[in-house]
Amino acid sequence: MQVRKLTHDDLPHASALCLGAFTQAVAPSLSAQGVETFAKVAAAQAFAERMAGDNLMLVCVAEGVITGLIELKQGRHVAMLFVAPSWQRRGVGTRLMNAALEQARAAVVTVSASLSSVAAYQRYGFALAGDVGEIAGLIYQPMEKRLP
Template sequence: MEQQDLARVSFICMKAFMHSVAPGLSNEGIDMFREIAATDSFSNRIKGDNTVLVFEEAGTVQGVIELKEGRHVAMLFVDPESQNKGIGNELISEVMAYARTKTITVSASLNSVSAYLKYGFACTGEPDEKSGLKYQPMELELNKSSKKDALKRASS
């Protein structure tokens, strides 16, 4: 992600969140997510130890993934109008090259659990809630032999 992508990335995150996640949350959760997805929040995180990749089509950002500290998927959103085209899968596959641990975790929104299961993640506990955001802890064990195997598994 580059600086000029910040506004579009924030917009996609909010659009996808409001479309599919927000209806099941309290105002507290929606407000918390607004803060997390704000352009200045993204800008601060990319200055730290977070990797943010975007998927572009015809010069327009269609999806985003954020990997925190090489170990945790903090964001994965695709523009609702571009979903079910393999963009999420491609973002997961690409971000694996930045993994620095044998296990990648995610606090998946409850409605995204089935997508993460398709990417190869497994549930690791009971659903929980923090600051009004409901989530399912999940993880993906990377193949010990190589990250390429993990990429193949995530893309199948």
């Protein structure tokens, strides 16, 4: 398994991976508005636009295929973390999280975790940091991790 920066050639695969994992794990608990909001955020063009900004985007590649993706916004907020369902619980998320945290530029890294991913973020060392919220149909749990 290799972790590297997302490239423009990766965009269709990265978008499909995020949409597929989201559809399976998160979408069933959301309204149509939330699903539509996420589809816009995870579109290849939206990734391309964020790549041009202050967002670190890393992918994990195994057996020649993108198996996971993490996006760290402004060096301090995990904006996205998805692992292909067939690769979950095989260390992909941990590798991506560790690689992103090594490049964090703040003492505290935050995430607006989907409710189905709270336990995974707790395993990565994040703690609850406020009440459940909702933006544009996306329901999330604020969490944070203090870095050493």
